[in-house]
Amino acid sequence: MGGNIKEWLIALLVVAAVIFGIYWFAVREAPAPEVSAPVTEPAPETQPNVDLEEPAEPVIPPVPEPVEPEDPPRQLPALNDSDREAHTDIISLSSDGALAKWIVPDEVVRKWVAAVNTATKGDLMHKNRPFNNVDGKLAVKELETRDDGQKVYVLSQENYQRYDQPVRLFAMVDTDTAVNLYQFWYPRLKQAYGELGLKNKNFHAAVMAAIDQALAAPEVEGPIKLVRPTVYYKFEDEKLEKMPGLHKLMIRIGPDNAARVKEKLRELKAALQNMPSEQ
Numbered sequence: 001m002g003g004n005i006k007e008w009l010i011a012l013l014v015v016a017a018v019i020f021g022i023y024w025f026a027v028r029e030a031p032a033p034e035v036s037a038p039v040t041e042p043a044p045e046t047q048p049n050v051d052l053e054e055p056a057e058p059v060i061p062p063v064p065e066p067v068e069p070e071d072p073p074r075q076l077p078a079l080n081d082s083d084r085e086a087h088t089d090i091i092s093l094s095s096d097g098a099l100a101k102w103i104v105p106d107e108v109v110r111k112w113v114a115a116v117n118t119a120t121k122g123d124l125m126h127k128n129r130p131f132n133n134v135d136g137k138l139a140v141k142e143l144e145t146r147d148d149g150q151k152v153y154v155l156s157q158e159n160y161q162r163y164d165q166p167v168r169l170f171a172m173v174d175t176d177t178a179v180n181l182y183q184f185w186y187p188r189l190k191q192a193y194g195e196l197g198l199k200n201k202n203f204h205a206a207v208m209a210a211i212d213q214a215l216a217a218p219e220v221e222g223p224i225k226l227v228r229p230t231v232y233y234k235f236e237d238e239k240l241e242k243m244p245g246l247h248k249l250m251i252r253i254g255p256d257n258a259a260r261v262k263e264k265l266r267e268l269k270a271a272l273q274n275m276p277s278e279q
Contacts, residue, residue: 079188083108086188089181093173102131102166109185113192113203119210122244134162138233138252140226152236154223160254167257171264179271204275211269215262217250218243224251 077085086108091099104111111130118125139159143152182189186204193203200206225236235241240251250258 074184076184076187079109079191082188086185089185093178093181094169098165099169102169104130104132109188110192110195113189114196116203116206116210117193117196117198119213119246120206122213122216122246124245124249131166134166136162140233143223143225150227150229153226153228153233155226155252155254157254159252160257163253163257167253167260171260173264175264175267175271178268182272183275204272208269208272211265211272213244213246214250214265215269217247217258217262219255219258220251 083106087103087105090103090108091097093099107128108130111128114128115125115130139156139162140153141156143154145151190201190203193206194201220240224240226233227236228234235248240248243251250261253261
């Protein structure tokens with residue numbers, strides 16, 4: 001029995017030694033971390049010649065462009081204070097300011113309204129015109145002498161050329177710009193038209209009627225014959241002499257200039273006829 005106990009004790013010591021040895025080595029190979037002190041991972045060592053992925057460039061939002069403040073809407077001046085602005089606007093219809101030579105700078109709105117009203121009947125204003133006359137006198141050439149001793153003249157090419165510049169400036173006016181200015185100034189044009197004391201105070205209708213009068217001027221073939229019974233020249237043809245003054249002017253400026261004027265008037269009429277007859 002004693003031998004058995006001795007052998008059992010030896011076996012128990014061996015087992016205990018084996019278990020202790022396994023535990024001791026296990027603890028050394030994988031020590032348990034202390035709860036009170038967190039474990040920090042060591043920084044990875046930098047290895048040379050290792051391609052690292054380039055970090056993405058930061059996205060920079062675009063800087064908004066500064067917004068220019070809009071100009072305040074233009075104010076329409078009072079009729080009595082409108083000359084400077086109205087004159088400037090009409091002159092601006094020619095890019096080089098050449099219209100300044102032809103446009104009268106005073107009572108601009110009222111004079112143009114009066115001229116339009118006169119033109120509705122086919123007549124011309126002889127005083128207080130809104131534009132200056134062409135330079136020089138009527139250019140004619142003597143053609144023949146009639147049996148009654150009356151000399152007959154014809155309008156010369158030089159006379160037609162006197163009107164070349166104003167006609168050219170009129171033909172070159174930008175239609176859209178002209179219509180926009182007409183719309184801007186219409187309240188003052190209407191006001192000035194009302195001052196004339198007419199029963200029909202529809203100025204837009206008057207403008208359209210004036211354009212139609214100019215377009216109705218006849219186209220005369222051949223030389224334009226004139227006579228001079230007194231100081232002034234007259235058309236030899238009685239039918240031409242009885243025509244309204246606006247029609248006579250369209251003949252005096254020459255067929256080429258008259259054609260250019262009519263072409264521009266048709267263009268303006270087409271742009272204006274879409275507007276209401278009264279605003």
